[in-house]
Amino acid sequence: MLKVRVIPTLLWKDGSLVKGTGFDSWRRIGAAMPAIKVYNTRDVDELVLMDVTATADGRGPDLAEIDALARECFVPFTVGGGVASVETVRDLLRAGADKVIVNSAAYSNPALVTEAALRFGSQCVVAAIDVLRGDDGAYVCCARSGSQRMGIGPVAWAQRLEQLGAGEILLTRIERDGTLQGYDIELAAQVTAAVSIPVIAAGGAGSYDDMLQALRGGGASAVAAGAMFQFTEQTPREAKQFLAAHGIPVRAAAN
Amino acid sequence: MTVVIVDYGMGNLASVQRALEECGAAAEVSDDPATLAQASHVVLPGVGAFGDAMARLATGGWIAPLRQLAADGIPLLGICLGMQLLADYGEEGGAHDGLGLIPGRVVRLHPGDARERVPHVGWNEVSAQRADPLLESIAPRTDFYFVHSYHFVAVKAEHAVAHTPYCGEFVSVVRAGSVMGTQFHPEKSSRAGFRLLRNFLAGHGDA
Numbered sequence: 001m002l003k004v005r006v007i008p009t010l011l012w013k014d015g016s017l018v019k020g021t022g023f024d025s026w027r028r029i030g031a032a033m034p035a036i037k038v039y040n041t042r043d044v045d046e047l048v049l050m051d052v053t054a055t056a057d058g059r060g061p062d063l064a065e066i067d068a069l070a071r072e073c074f075v076p077f078t079v080g081g082g083v084a085s086v087e088t089v090r091d092l093l094r095a096g097a098d099k100v101i102v103n104s105a106a107y108s109n110p111a112l113v114t115e116a117a118l119r120f121g122s123q124c125v126v127a128a129i130d131v132l133r134g135d136d137g138a139y140v141c142c143a144r145s146g147s148q149r150m151g152i153g154p155v156a157w158a159q160r161l162e163q164l165g166a167g168e169i170l171l172t173r174i175e176r177d178g179t180l181q182g183y184d185i186e187l188a189a190q191v192t193a194a195v196s197i198p199v200i201a202a203g204g205a206g207s208y209d210d211m212l213q214a215l216r217g218g219g220a221s222a223v224a225a226g227a228m229f230q231f232t233e234q235t236p237r238e239a240k241q242f243l244a245a246h247g248i249p250v251r252a253a254a255n
Numbered sequence: 256m257t258v259v260i261v262d263y264g265m266g267n268l269a270s271v272q273r274a275l276e277e278c279g280a281a282a283e284v285s286d287d288p289a290t291l292a293q294a295s296h297v298v299l300p301g302v303g304a305f306g307d308a309m310a311r312l313a314t315g316g317w318i319a320p321l322r323q324l325a326a327d328g329i330p331l332l333g334i335c336l337g338m339q340l341l342a343d344y345g346e347e348g349g350a351h352d353g354l355g356l357i358p359g360r361v362v363r364l365h366p367g368d369a370r371e372r373v374p375h376v377g378w379n380e381v382s383a384q385r386a387d388p389l390l391e392s393i394a395p396r397t398d399f400y401f402v403h404s405y406h407f408v409a410v411k412a413e414h415a416v417a418h419t420p421y422c423g424e425f426v427s428v429v430r431a432g433s434v435m436g437t438q439f440h441p442e443k444s445s446r447a448g449f450r451l452l453r454n455f456l457a458g459h460g461d462a
Contacts (some may be wrong), residue, residue: 002371002421003378003398044447045378046400076400076443096269097316098402098443118348121303121336123374123402124435156298159343167374168373198372218409251378 004215004243004249005045005222006236007200008229010035011052012081015065016250018052019227021178023130026052029230032065035070044236045251046076048101048170048224051154053145054082055104061088063095070096078126079169084109089116093124101170103128104143107150108163115241117165127166129154131187132174139187146174154187155194162195169199170224177206178227183210200224208234209244215248258456259294261321261337262286263311265301271334274442278452294455297324301336305345305361305405308336309353318354325356330434330458338429338436339407347405357431358410364403364422371422374404381427383417383440389428389435389454390417397447399427399439399447406438433458 010032011018017035018026023142032049039047049069051061060082070077077228079092080101089100089112098118107112116125130142131154141150141157150157158169173184183201192199198221201214205225214220228234240250260271260281268284270456275282275298282298283290291297299321301308312318325331333341343360353361364373378398383390408416411425417428427438435455441448443445 001379002375040445067269070269073270074274074277074442074443074445074448077270093267094269094275095265098267098270098302098440118304119307119333123376124302124406167402168376196366196369196372196376198376205417222377 001249006044006239007224009048009224009226048078051081067095086115100126103115113164122167126168127161128170158191172203180206183214185217192219256295258282258296260284260298265303296330297335299333305347306351333436356434387416399444401439411414
């Protein structure tokens with residue numbers, strides 16, 4: 001049976017890992033390489049690395065850094081931030097990324113998703129959707145680290161991304177990010193019901209039970225967590241033990 | 256021992272190289288088919304689309320040398336798309352001829368129910384149909400990392416070494432003599448993946 005993935009997320013800015021809240025107030029928490037090495041030995045299912053200010057800074061990803069990190073990563077390595085062209089997708093795959101996250105650029109240039117999928121395969125194109133809840137209570141997709149509302153809802157945008165050729169969706173509720181208050185289960189449920197590609201729930205994980213809810217109620221195929229693993233005593237391994245005890249299929253730790 | 260990793264412009268070669276080095280091999284990424292003459296083992300990696308990959312193999316002059324290599328009994332391991340290319344033909348984006356090293360075709364995964372999503376992404380178990388040197392010391396139903404939308408249908412049951420339960424069941428390891436393939440990514444499958452790569456490196460030809 002296909003196992004549910006528990007995915008630590010590393011947020012990266014100007015050469016170090018950072019933590020934020022609601023996609024803002026980034027503060028430095030240490031270097032990326034030691035974190036990758038630790039997660040490697042702990043046998044995590046996958047790692048996500050997001051360069052959180054690449055798009056805002058109008059630059060591409062730091063390929064040399066990605067290359068160095070990928071060389072130490074023996075589990076799937078998914079990389080995003082500043083991906084605005086199919087050449088950047090190619091460069092990241094060459095640098096050792098296994099999957100590339102496309103976010104802001106997909107709104108202005110949907111063909112990017114299709115071109116990348118045709119050239120490199122849908123399986124390595126992860127489309128990120130960052131979602132705010134507006135004052136009217138409706139969900140709205142946002143580009144550029146949540147700073148630009150795009151006037152389309154997550155269900156419609158997820159379906160469009162699937163049609164364009166995305167192989168997976170990384171779904172983040174912006175206001176929950178870094179809060180440890182739990183995923184937006186309703187949002188996850190709406191999106192997972194609307195598409196047939198896998199959806200990774202992100203933004204807000206604070207406990208193992210939050211993950212269980214995102215998988216059961218939200219229908220997610222995977223759960224991503226940043227602050228929960230970096231700022232609490234909780235670990236990916238224990239998360240999987242908890243999920244297994246509740247009947248969720250997870251990959252057992254290797255011997 | 257020199258392992259040649261075929262670079263035909265598709266996918267993540269750095270992690271394959273790094274994993275082979277971690278397993279003690281001298282691994283060279285090459286875009287020149289002439290380097291195959293010195294190879295003790297060859298890895299055909301790849302992510303992407305079947306037709307595009309075959310076109311690139313043809314343009315790079317790889318097809319005849321790879322067929323010769325297989326005829327000579329040099330161990331060849333296809334990974335993910337690289338395994339699919341071993342087949343006679345693939346149906347991704349229209350029908351395309353493959354390398355024809357293991358009789359079979361490559362078709363899309365079809366979900367059995369709404370819970371099954373395509374692409375098949377993540378860790379799933381691999382169950383051997385029979386003992387094979389590639390899977391030596393790897394426990395039955397060990398999880399490996401998959402990311403794919405198409406799968407290999409072997410014409411002959413004897414070439415299907417292992418299966419994985421998803422969208423029904425599909426062939427996740429193939430072998431015909433010294434030609435092998437894994438639908439999963441051993442280079443991204445942590446300890447179990449390293450074990451498999453070491454088994455490949457320990458092989459000297461036919462199973």
